[in-house]
Amino acid sequence: MNLKLANPLWVPVKALLCRATTTRRRNLFTATAINSLDGKKEEVLVVVGGGAAGVYGAIRAKTLSPELRVLVIEKGRFLSKVKISGGGRCNVTNGHCTDTIRLAENYPRGNKELKGSFFYTHGPADTMSWFSERGVPLKTEDDGRVFPVSDNSASVVDCLLHEATIRGVRLERGKSVLSASTKPDGKFLVKVGKRTADVSESIQASYLLIATGSSPQGHSLATQFGHSIVDPVPSLFTFKINDPLLAELAGISFSKVQAKLKLEHPRSDMSKLVQVGPMLVTHWGLSGPVILRLSAWGARHLFTSEYKGLLSVDFIPDINIETAKSLLKQHKLQFSKNKVSNTFPPQFGLVNRFWRYILDREGSSKDTLWASLSNNSLSSISDLLKHCTFQVTGKGQYKDEFVTAGGVPLSEISLKTMESRLVPNLFFAGEVLNVDGVTGGFNFQNAWSGGYIAGTHIGKLASNMSSTERKVVGL
Numbered sequence: 001m002n003l004k005l006a007n008p009l010w011v012p013v014k015a016l017l018c019r020a021t022t023t024r025r026r027n028l029f030t031a032t033a034i035n036s037l038d039g040k041k042e043e044v045l046v047v048v049g050g051g052a053a054g055v056y057g058a059i060r061a062k063t064l065s066p067e068l069r070v071l072v073i074e075k076g077r078f079l080s081k082v083k084i085s086g087g088g089r090c091n092v093t094n095g096h097c098t099d100t101i102r103l104a105e106n107y108p109r110g111n112k113e114l115k116g117s118f119f120y121t122h123g124p125a126d127t128m129s130w131f132s133e134r135g136v137p138l139k140t141e142d143d144g145r146v147f148p149v150s151d152n153s154a155s156v157v158d159c160l161l162h163e164a165t166i167r168g169v170r171l172e173r174g175k176s177v178l179s180a181s182t183k184p185d186g187k188f189l190v191k192v193g194k195r196t197a198d199v200s201e202s203i204q205a206s207y208l209l210i211a212t213g214s215s216p217q218g219h220s221l222a223t224q225f226g227h228s229i230v231d232p233v234p235s236l237f238t239f240k241i242n243d244p245l246l247a248e249l250a251g252i253s254f255s256k257v258q259a260k261l262k263l264e265h266p267r268s269d270m271s272k273l274v275q276v277g278p279m280l281v282t283h284w285g286l287s288g289p290v291i292l293r294l295s296a297w298g299a300r301h302l303f304t305s306e307y308k309g310l311l312s313v314d315f316i317p318d319i320n321i322e323t324a325k326s327l328l329k330q331h332k333l334q335f336s337k338n339k340v341s342n343t344f345p346p347q348f349g350l351v352n353r354f355w356r357y358i359l360d361r362e363g364s365s366k367d368t369l370w371a372s373l374s375n376n377s378l379s380s381i382s383d384l385l386k387h388c389t390f391q392v393t394g395k396g397q398y399k400d401e402f403v404t405a406g407g408v409p410l411s412e413i414s415l416k417t418m419e420s421r422l423v424p425n426l427f428f429a430g431e432v433l434n435v436d437g438v439t440g441g442f443n444f445q446n447a448w449s450g451g452y453i454a455g456t457h458i459g460k461l462a463s464n465m466s467s468t469e470r471k472v473v474g475l
Contacts, residue, residue, distance in 0.1 A: 043068050043462040046190050046205040048177045048221065050074025052082055052444055053430030054211035055160050057451030062167040064459025070169045071203070073192060075176040079157045081213070085444070090153035092131065093124040093448065094441040096144030106442045108235070108272070108297045110435035113410045122452040124445055134159050143289070145441050180208060180221055182423060207458045209427040211451065214404040218432040222408050225423045230434045232406030235299040236292050238396035239311060241285035245360055246390070249353055250283040258314040261294045263305050272297035276317060284396055286311070292439040295395070299405040302395070309392045315385050316348055324382040332378070336371035340364055348385065358384050403443055407434040418454035425461070427454040
């Protein structure tokens with residue numbers, strides 16, 4: 001079966017979900033099926049990558065230019081990261097950052113560049129409207145994260161695939177774009193196939209959108225067009241802490257702590273390595289939003305330091321140290337005959353297991369009575385609550401949303417159109433660029449915004465070209 005993009009009503013969603021037709025789908029790509037339609041040249045967009053940015057961009061381009069032939073090539077499963085994100089709920093965007101300047105500050109790579117027109121063109125409110133208008137009601141949780149009301153990422157995935165289908169976007173998975181180059185006429189020659197097979201086929205495209213996420217495939221294609229790559233390193237990961245006593249507290253969470261990461265070779269841009277938010281104790285160390293944000297802002301510094309550093313945590317950030325000492329002294333007077341391990345000031349908002357951990361760190365016996373605690377011990381306990389240090393020995397992986405820092409530098413593209421500054425009609429969107437956000441829906445918003453902008457510009461270019469061709473032939 002040839003790739004007949006001339007038929008805009010070809011809709012392959014059922015084929016994506018069924019393996020019964022694999023024997024009929026071995027020879028999908030031919031150049032001849034793309035190059036002509038009743039003697040007229042076609043405008044073709046090839047999207048490399050079937051994630052959030054690629055599919056969203058394809059839909060937008062096809063919406064603006066229905067005559068444009070749009071093909072999305074994905075080597076794995078379409079929207080796979082959308083499906084697993086947020087524990088299977090899909091954190092669509094962040095609803096608390098309506099101001100674009102504030103929104104841009106959530107991107108360790110891109111925070112300066114994204115303060116311009118990027119989110120003005122298509123921001124969180126636009127994203128939320130887009131999905132809501134297409135039958136996916138959304139809700140904003142207390143921390144700003146936006147999820148489908150269904151709490152099921154399938155709502156988002158199905159919406160995107162359905163929209164692609166009704167627009168006539170062609171979705172093909174199981175093959176990769178092996179290489180791409182420009183022809184003398186400015187068109188792209190895209191080589192497609194399976195990396196494990198010797199056979200490959202070529203597609204001629206008018207526009208090329210690379211939206212491959214952090215996959216090396218996208219970086220390889222970018223370099224083929226002369227783009228440079230900022231070496232990718234992991235972002236959004238948990239911290240490994242070598243502390244057997246802490247590991248015994250796995251599952252304990254804190255609604256608000258202040259955490260500060262200190263590295264061996266500090267630099268002048270370390271202000272973001274102090275974060276406030278929820279934290280979770282795991283069996284290997286520490287996790288939660290505050291740790292993930294630290295890992296994002298410190299991604300490159302941690303990489304160069306081999307993921308070693310000192311973490312200082314304030315477990316009572318809303319209580320200053322003098323007030324903490326005063327509360328402990330008052331508690332000592334009130335509960336002098338009680339064991340220290342059984343009671344503590346309720347203003348601290350701790351759980352008993354963690355309080356006992358603090359006592360172990362301080363060196364106080366669990367059987368000690370409050371009346372026997374010296375003022376020095378009270379001061380030491382206060383210091384530990386305000387400045388508890390942990391040695392970071394490595395990184396874990398945030399299983400719900402693996403993100404990398406690095407990719408095509410933003411200086412090499414126009415954020416107003418997402419078009420390459422080096423090659424006309426070559427576009428990028430999503431994590432293939434050197435943009436990454438902290439946890440909370442910001443990485444998906446980058447994908448929606450970039451895909452929308454790229455799709456808009458491609459769609460307008462294709463529409464203008466179609467209008468010109470109709471005038472030439474007198475239609």
